[in-house]
Amino acid sequence: MKKVAVFGSSGSVGSSTLDILRNNRDKFELCAIAGGSNIQKLAEQAIEFQVKNVAVASDNKYKELKALLPNHNIVVGDDGLVLLAQEKYDVAIMAISGSDAIKPLDALLGNAKIIGLANKESIVCTGSMLVDKAKALGSKIIPVDSEHSAIFQLFDVLNADLVNRVILTASGGPFYDKPIEFINTATFEQVLAHPTWKMGAKISVDSATMMNKGLELIEAKNLFNLKAEQLDVLIHPQSIVHSFVEYADGALLAQLGYPDMKMPISYALNHPKRIKIDYRKMTANDLTNMMFLAPEFEKFPLLGLAKNVLKDSMESCIVLNTLNELVVGEFLEKKIGFVQIANKILKFMDKINIEKVASLVDVLSCVKDIKIKFNELSK
Template structure:
């Protein structure tokens, strides 16, 4: 039986992870749960799974939920609570599914304790990839990808020699606005942006998909997960989201991973790797699908993807600032303070004001993150 801690338990990935646990109660036990502000769902989860430790976003929320939880559950809050749940239980697998750079401290703490990490929080590697991967190497910890694209590449590389890879290709659905011109994007609304055509995801991730920031973050994450240079990481528009990603080898052979758009499949694979369990997810019928479509990525249409590649190649704090500026810009868009197109404008302007620091330590990264957020909030 595998012991699991979930950071970000009330989010889209977190809830689907717990769904997998419920499908296989003989395989998994929940040791820790951490959530942000969704107290109703958090209370339900803690009472259903009775973890040893649980954490909520703030002291005020902790005081509010404490009377509603089992007496034997240790309750924490804030960043320290995330760290307790990630590193302070008997869990051998920690699913890092919290949104944003807040996932970095608990992930580092879990790695330091030697726990296998399921990486669903791409911002952790985008913000401090060199620190995370170096610590994982030192501790002998495996970083198992959960994102469907990275899980696909992970599976396509299984048993293969990385030196024989010509390139990898991450597929992109294109998000809610994939068929709109830049002129048509001028008047789109928050409600429009949240209508992802294929996947059921959280609000922030859905908006990142519409701007193509999400794919840019995935490119940077792939660089760190698979130790590949950026010129070996490509992106291809694939509206159906059936081929989740693929690897082309130097002999011209292409190995792809296919499946229906259901995040429970890569989540479960990460939790059981290298074994595979039966899944209740709908099976893929290529006869039903009939045709698959692909389009080259247009970086003029999706400038945030171009910015992500540029930041990745620069390295250091450039990717930290890219991520932080985007988080603030998306939050402002979600509060209806700015129009959709201003997200990319804010990111580019913040980057233009930043002087990157190569091989930055954690303190420098955190300072760059704070500066980027403060700057993005004023633009």
């Protein structure tokens, strides 16, 4: 039986992971969970799965959680997450959002045999650092994002030098077929109304700006050791094809599946063997009405910005990712409108410069510095 930890268990990916574990109790033992502000859900998960080790992100949530779980081992904050990550697991699902995942992900390396990675920001910010360290310490990173899971399944490592292109598909979010005038006046509710995927608020906003796909391009470059010119994006509103890999002999391979995160999650959980899960089967209608479109960069300037940063330094990637987290946070707090997300990121990109990074400590220090400079520029 595989010992499993789920970091970000109360979120969308975490909840889907626990659904799979719930239906495969003979294969997996849930040993640890970590969550954010949804204390009630975290407590319910711990009780249902009899998980003794629980981490909560916020110090001020500790008493509330302890009252619900008096007999559990509860750890708090970054240090608590790292402590939990230093235990031994067969599989750990990393579904904490944003750069907050960097420290616990680093701690998992060498302690978890397989890491199902559902956090792109950690790889965007650290380049090949964590990927290389994972290989050195014997941990296998298996991406859980549907696009990168597809690439992982299609990518022939023995013929990596014969890969011509990797094409990530994008749903296009709620605005791919809307005019700029509509996008510029989009409401909060329209931004969060993703047409094909059930996702958290932050990633829904990133999908609406298509920054999500830009960050995924950077992640794919680092995960699969690709060059910027080998990577491209196609808008595919049906979200049936999750990625393409093209080889030097002209073969264009695609991975298809109904838009449901349980497939890539289950693939990571039981790798290298697949497991049976409940899923919606493809119909002829699904396969005959597929559409592929080139992205319009005028409508999605942040995707164009990310493609340019893809060719640039790791430092630029850190600035882009951190700015996006901060500005999207302002939008979710309803401090700014949707159109201001792109405007503010584009405006601040050239105003924030950071020192060259050479270690994980440097990366974390740079993230802190960018947040300070962002607050100063926002005054």
